[in-house]
Amino acid sequence: MKKYVSELLLIPGPTPVPTEVALAAAQNMMSHRSGPFKKLMLDLTAKLQKLLQTQNDVVILSSSGTGGMEAAVASCFSQGDKVLVAAIGNFGKRWIKLAKVYGLATEVLEYDYGQAVDPSAVKALLAKDTEKKIKGVFFQMNETSTAVLNDVEELAKVIRAHGALVIVDAISGFMASELKVDDWGLDVVITGSQKAYMLPPGLAIVAVSEKAKKAIETSDLPKFYLSLQAALKQGAEGQTPYTPAVSLIYQLAAAVDLLTDEGLESILARHERLTKAVRSALRSLGLKLLNENDRTASRAVTAVYPPPGLSADEIRKRMKNDFGITLANGQDELKGKIFRIGHLGYVDPKDVLAAIACLEIILSQLGAPGIQWGKGVQAVQDVLARK
Ligand SMILES: Cc1ncc(COP(=O)(O)O)c(C=O)c1O
Incomplete structure (x- = not known):
């Protein structure tokens, strides 16, 4: 039995997904090139900026969180660039794999499971890079595999002092703990729908600083679907380069209203x-x-x-x-x-x-x-x- x-x-x-958010997916489709959809996207983006505590551009990619990570790697760097990954678990290893797939010279600072990144170690490593060859530093806000929270503010401080881009996987950390994108000077911040947003999987919400946008303009790594440049250009008009996951966007709008009210x-x-x-x-x-x-x-x-x-x-x-x-x-x-x-x-x-x-x-x-x-x-x- x-x-x-x-x-x-x-x-x-x-x-888990709240009923209001689950039901939002039941709405009929609308044209993603229509005026009402553009308005929906622009309103939604403004509310996302508030939650992310940023004035930076925020784009919504129809991909899981890893798509957002890949978009950051492919879009912000150029052939021959060197990057540093500070890895404390399984998702840190994902940054290493991604950077290598795109042919970036990848330096790694790796920690035992259960430990957080030591900002002074990052500082010491970056201090040796007097020629400023390291163009970006990747790390996790929250390493989900080991249940460890990194000190994003401190890490960003030492990275900014060096000049490299601060690239944060905040997929599982955002809204679980404080994240001040502008105050802390974070260049690319990746979040994912199936975490504190209370949505099903399928969207990556990415905040991009002006400094990152400059790197994006000159990036020559191959990319197409995951081009942040394309997403930013279209996003400014409340649009996406390709057909977005419309139902998930409805759900994100419903969830962001709940979260904003709270x-x-x-x-x-x-x-x-x-x-x-x-x-x-x-x-x-x-x-x-x-x-x-x-x-x-x-x-x-x-x-x-x-x-x-x-x-x-x-x-x-x-x-x-x-x-x-x-x-x-x-x-x-x-x-x-x-x-x-x-x-x-x-x-x-x-x-x-x-x-x-x-x-x-x-x-x-x-x-x-x-x-x-x-x-x-x-x-x-x-x-x-x-x-
Ligand atoms: C910290 C972190 N980074 C990246 C990912 C990968 O995201 P996704 O599975 O949505 O591609 C996850 C997913 O659990 C995560 O927790």
Whole structure:
């Protein structure tokens, strides 16, 4: 007999979609070359600029986040350019692969899993580049695979002092934690629809500075669909170079209205609160976090080791089968070694309470030592009860 359980998706993207946003996709198509669509795009872009705290141009690409990353690499650099990638996990490795695919001379600063980039190391490395050969520095705001938040402001400061472009993958970090595109001087910032925007996957929203636009004008790397130059030119008119994912644009407009009504402060506060609740609960259950440093803790996802002797995959499997709760696997070398609890986007305090309560049951059934009923739940309640 099939057992029906309601589903709770606690992964760091795709994240749950609010009903208002889901229903926005049901609207009929309109011509993407029509006046009403242009108005929709221009209004939407203005609201996105507010959320991104920027006056820079913002373009919407019909691609997943990686398309935005590739657009940044292909559009901002030229043959023979040197770049630096500061990588702290799986998505940092993606920057390295992309830079190499486009033939860029790629210097890499790599960290152990669970660590953040050290801005002073970037500073020291850039200081050696007296001839200013390094044209851009790539890093993640939030490394989703290891649940680590980088200090974007500090990194941008040292990169700007050198003069290279500051290129930030903020796909999972944006709106989970503070990101001040203009105040911090970020040149290209890539965000993705299936994260804190609370949309299905399929859009990359990219903010581009005037300095980046200058590099884009002279870039000679091959590109077509992912040309930021084309997207910027058309975007100024509320247009896209090719047929956009119209339904996702409707959904983005609906989601951005919800987010704007809520306000950035509240969006950031709820991510902070859920992060604290999850970390506190896991610790109170005796579990070891991949990143024990609260300052660099991702506000989008928490990565945790299973208790010694227990399988992370078995825990995830039982959470899904018994309770309908989907948790994320580790990635890369961390596959099967950790599990990750997403608290990004449309996730509620009660979702976290339920997840921790169910996790207690699964851990206890699997024989984890010292599980006391309600200890994790109480830790969540302690955080949530604080105003
Ligand atoms: C930090 C980060 N960068 C890049 C990506 C890749 O984005 P996408 O899967 O939308 O191409 C993700 C997706 O999870 C991510 O979390």
